[in-house]
Amino acid sequence: MRLITLVFAAAMLLFLTDSPAEDQDPNYSRKGADTCFACHDDQTSLAVFRTKHAVPDDPNSPFGHGQLQCEACHGPAGEHAARVRRGQERPAPIAFASNANTPVAEQNKFCINCHTADTGFAWHASGHDINSVSCAGCHSAHADNDPVLTTSTQVEVCFDCHQQQRTQSMKPYAHPLRQGEMDCGSCHSTHGDTTDLLLVRQTLNDTCFDCHADTRGPYLWEHAPVSEDCSSCHEPHGSNQPGMLSMRAPLLCQGCHSQDGHPSLPQDAGGLAGGIPSQFLLGESCLNCHSEVHGSNHPSGSKLMR
Ligand code: HEC
Ligand code: HEC
Ligand code: HEC
Ligand code: HEC
Ligand code: HEC
Ligand code: HEC
Ligand code: HEC
Ligand code: HEC
Ligand code: HEC
Ligand code: HEC
Structure with missing residues (x-):
């Protein structure tokens, strides 16, 4: 493995011998990456050659002909790479x-400088840029495969900073994030867009309809909160209630509906203590009768019962 890496690095060096950096700003090192290898020949530094940044034929790549190689990212490091006197401090390059x-x-x-198209206006308006999150906070430039770009490894990168979402995703009812079947990018465009909370679609509900088209309707009898905001009942990152509900029925429903005047309350003889009919509290609770909670297309479904 190590041998292969060395052979590969040697092959790369052939490409680099006509390093352009010599004619540049005097603060750039004289021989580009060759200069750096004198001190940085460890696996981490060399791994950059196995990434998409090391494409000699691509003039826009840091290692493309005419480019600044390591210093395209680490900035002019001529002084950093030069010999320093004893007791003198080595000036630091750009570090990430x-x-x-x-x-x-x-x-x-x-x-x-190179990624204006990937990080345009939306990036600069995003919570990440405003809160000084660096590109390298999510991206690993010295890894064979940048973990944030792969579904099965992305969430761990995000969880580093988003502990609350980590905790929620560990709950018993959650989207299959832990299982690596979905990632945060299923619902968020991480670099930013014009929506609140970086959602991939214009509204929260449109984001859900991408995969849950059956809840879009249109229904003959709509349930107002469903067409307004799925998150008034569901926790998208995970919850302790079946169906990822924020609360169990009847509490969930009673947050908006009072029991007063409920037509079936007084008629029911066999009730629990306090005279409340058992169907209201046991099993599916309100859903025992109002099973079509997302809306109904039945001519007589106005009470969401069929
Ligand atoms: C003469 C030896 C030498 C050369 C040549 C050299 N470096 Fe370094 N570099 C060091 C040392 C020593 C450190 C550790 C400095 C420290 O920890 O204070 C370092 C640290 C770094 C760091 C980490 C800085 C940080 O604050 O974490 C980066 C990035 C770096 N070098 C990039 C480069 C690049 C790019 C080149 C080529 C242009 C280069 N170095 C050439 C000796 C060298
Ligand atoms: C000299 C220009 C240049 C610089 C500087 C540069 N990049 Fe790139 N980057 C490129 C090019 C070219 C590609 C390849 C694009 C392609 O293949 O479509 C690329 C690809 C990428 C990719 C996609 C990698 C993949 O595997 O698909 C990421 C992520 C990335 N760069 C992040 C960064 C980050 C973070 C920095 C700063 C630490 C950076 N880049 C600095 C030119 C640059
Ligand atoms: C909060 C995490 C995060 C930060 C910070 C971040 N990115 Fe990304 N980046 C991603 C994710 C996730 C993707 C995968 C595509 C997607 O979901 O939008 C990505 C994709 C990319 C790509 C590849 C685009 C493509 O279509 O192949 C480039 C290039 C890139 N980012 C550059 C940058 C640069 C430059 C910065 C800093 C200005 C940056 N990123 C900051 C998470 C981040
Ligand atoms: C595409 C931009 C890019 C290029 C090109 C690049 N680096 Fe880096 N480098 C980074 C980023 C980002 C980090 C922070 C760690 C990470 O993301 O993996 C880093 C980290 C480092 C470190 C510090 C590692 C540590 O322990 O903190 C050294 C040393 C280093 N790079 C040297 C080099 C050398 C030598 C080259 C050329 C062979 C090079 N880099 C090319 C972006 C780059
Ligand atoms: C280095 C830390 C860091 C990483 C890694 C990170 N974030 Fe963030 N994120 C933040 C900070 C800081 C904020 C702004 C404060 C807040 O809302 O918590 C934020 C905000 C957000 C927001 C709310 C958006 C807004 O505009 O307020 C979303 C959504 C988000 N991040 C998603 C992600 C995703 C998805 C990933 C992984 C691809 C990720 N973050 C990785 C630090 C990070
Ligand atoms: C199924 C879609 C979906 C997935 C997958 C998803 N999110 Fe979200 N996220 C949302 C919605 C919807 C909101 C806004 C409503 C809410 O917070 O309940 C949100 C809000 C956020 C916020 C802002 C919270 C706040 O209160 O300000 C952050 C941060 C966040 N998500 C991070 C992440 C991270 C990190 C991941 C991946 C581990 C992720 N999300 C996966 C849909 C999703
Ligand atoms: C990228 C596709 C995708 C998006 C977008 C998405 N979901 Fe999901 N959703 C899934 C998958 C996959 C499952 C798991 C299905 C299973 O386990 O059978 C799921 C399950 C659910 C469940 C639980 C189903 C059950 O039987 O327990 C609810 C509730 C849910 N999603 C709500 C939402 C909400 C609300 C949104 C928008 C914020 C959303 N989803 C966005 C793919 C998605
Ligand atoms: C008024 C509260 C409420 C709202 C708002 C709501 N749901 Fe539900 N949802 C429920 C209940 C209750 C269940 C049944 C949970 C169970 O099976 O235990 C459910 C179940 C689900 C399921 C599981 C599969 C199914 O259809 O039974 C999905 C997926 C789902 N909802 C998605 C959504 C989406 C997407 C939205 C927004 C368009 C939404 N929900 C809005 C209450 C709501
Ligand atoms: C976020 C608030 C909210 C939640 C939570 C909620 N609803 Fe509703 N519900 C409404 C609104 C608003 C209406 C429309 C009322 C109207 O048109 O007078 C409605 C209408 C209804 C109707 C039809 C009433 C009528 O007069 O036509 C039924 C039945 C119903 N909801 C049952 C439920 C059940 C069962 C739950 C729990 C699974 C629930 N609701 C949760 C807000 C909510
Ligand atoms: C035993 C079956 C049953 C259960 C359990 C039940 N309901 Fe009802 N609900 C009904 C019937 C029957 C109606 C009246 C239908 C009609 O008038 O056409 C109704 C009507 C309603 C209405 C409309 C009220 C109105 O004034 O028109 C709402 C809102 C409602 N229920 C909410 C709930 C909530 C919240 C729960 C759980 C706490 C619940 N229901 C449990 C049978 C039930």
Whole structure:
């Protein structure tokens, strides 16, 4: 494995020998990546050659001909790479680690230079940019496969910062995020868009209809909260109630509907203590009778019972 890497790196070096950096700003190192390898020949540094950033034939790639190689991302590092006197501090290049000294705006500038199309207006209006999340907070530039770009590994990247969503997704009723069958990107466009909360569609409900088209209707008898906002009853990131409900019936329903004047209350003889008929509290509770909670197409379904 190590041998293959070395052979590959050697092959890459052939491409790099006509390094362009020499004619550039004097602050760039004289021999591009070759300069860096003198001190950084570890696996992590070399792994960058197995990524889409190391395509010599692509003039826009950091390792394309005429590009700045490592310094396309790490910034001019001539002084960093030079010999330093004893007791003198080595000037730092642009660093991307979460504890790096480089300010986030400065880090991101180097990525955005090449990725304006991927991170346009929407990125700059997003909660991530406003809260100084760096590109490298989600993207790994020195990994064979950037985990945030793969469904089965993406959620762990997001959970690093979004603990609340991690906790919710561990609950017994949740979208199959933990199982790697969906990712956050199923509902959120992470780089931002014009919607609230980075949702992939214009409204919350449209986001759900992508996969749950059957709840879209139109219904002859609509249930008002369903056409307004699925999250008035469901927790999209997971919950302790079957059906990912935010509460169980009857509490869920009683949040909006009072029992007063319910036509079937007084007529029912066999009730629980307090005279409340058992159908109201046991089993499916309100859903025992109002089973079509998303809406009904039955001519006499106005009470969502069929
Ligand atoms: C003469 C040896 C030497 C050369 C050449 C060199 N570096 Fe470094 N580099 C170091 C040392 C030593 C450190 C650790 C510095 C520290 O921890 O204070 C370092 C750290 C770094 C870091 C991490 C900085 C941080 O704050 O975490 C990056 C990124 C880096 N170098 C990039 C480069 C690049 C790109 C090149 C080529 C242009 C390069 N280095 C050339 C010695 C070198
Ligand atoms: C010199 C220009 C340049 C710089 C600087 C640059 N990129 Fe790229 N990046 C590219 C090119 C070219 C591609 C390949 C695009 C393609 O294949 O469609 C790419 C691809 C990517 C991809 C997709 C990778 C994949 O596997 O599909 C990601 C993510 C990415 N870059 C993030 C970053 C981040 C984060 C930074 C800053 C740390 C950065 N880039 C800096 C030019 C650059
Ligand atoms: C909060 C996490 C996060 C941050 C921060 C982030 N990205 Fe991404 N990026 C993603 C995800 C997730 C994808 C996969 C596509 C998608 O779902 O939109 C992606 C995709 C990409 C791609 C590949 C696009 C394609 O279609 O192949 C590039 C390039 C990229 N990001 C660059 C950047 C740059 C540059 C920054 C910083 C300005 C950045 N990203 C910040 C999460 C992030
Ligand atoms: C596409 C942009 C990009 C290129 C090109 C690039 N790096 Fe990096 N580098 C990063 C990012 C982002 C990090 C932060 C860690 C990560 O994302 O994996 C990093 C981290 C590092 C570190 C610090 C690792 C640590 O322990 O914190 C060193 C050293 C380094 N790079 C050296 C290099 C060298 C040498 C090259 C050229 C062979 C290079 N990098 C090319 C983006 C890049
Ligand atoms: C490095 C930390 C970090 C990572 C990693 C991260 N986020 Fe965030 N995210 C934040 C911060 C900070 C905010 C803004 C404050 C808040 O709302 O919690 C935020 C906000 C959000 C929001 C609310 C949007 C808004 O405009 O308020 C969504 C949705 C989101 N992130 C999704 C994701 C997804 C999806 C991923 C993984 C692809 C991800 N985040 C990765 C830090 C992060
Ligand atoms: C099934 C769709 C769906 C999936 C999958 C999803 N989200 Fe969300 N997310 C939503 C909806 C809808 C909202 C807004 C309503 C709410 O918070 O209940 C939201 C809100 C958020 C918020 C803002 C919360 C707040 O109160 O400000 C964050 C942060 C977030 N999601 C992160 C994530 C992360 C991280 C993942 C992946 C682990 C993820 N989401 C997966 C649908 C989804
Ligand atoms: C990318 C597709 C996708 C999107 C978008 C999506 N879901 Fe789901 N949903 C699923 C999958 C897959 C399941 C699991 C089905 C299973 O386990 O059989 C599921 C299950 C559910 C369940 C539980 C079903 C049950 O039988 O317990 C509810 C409730 C739900 N989703 C609501 C929502 C809401 C609300 C939204 C919008 C915020 C949404 N979904 C967006 C794919 C999606
Ligand atoms: C008034 C509360 C309420 C609203 C609003 C609501 N639901 Fe439901 N939903 C329920 C109840 C109650 C169940 C039955 C849960 C069970 O089976 O235990 C359910 C079940 C589901 C299921 C499981 C499969 C099925 O059809 O039985 C999905 C998927 C679902 N809802 C999606 C949605 C979507 C998408 C929206 C928004 C368009 C939405 N719900 C709005 C109350 C609601
Ligand atoms: C977020 C508030 C909300 C929740 C939660 C809610 N509803 Fe509703 N429901 C409404 C509204 C608003 C109407 C329309 C009332 C009207 O048109 O007078 C309605 C109408 C109804 C109707 C038809 C009433 C009529 O007069 O035609 C029934 C039956 C009903 N809901 C049952 C339920 C059940 C069962 C649940 C629990 C699964 C539930 N609702 C949860 C707000 C809610
Ligand atoms: C035993 C069956 C049954 C159960 C259980 C039940 N309902 Fe009803 N509900 C009915 C009937 C029957 C009507 C009247 C239908 C009509 O007038 O056409 C009704 C009417 C309603 C209405 C419309 C009220 C009106 O004034 O027209 C609402 C709202 C409602 N139910 C909510 C609920 C809620 C919330 C629960 C759970 C706490 C519940 N129901 C449990 C049978 C039931």
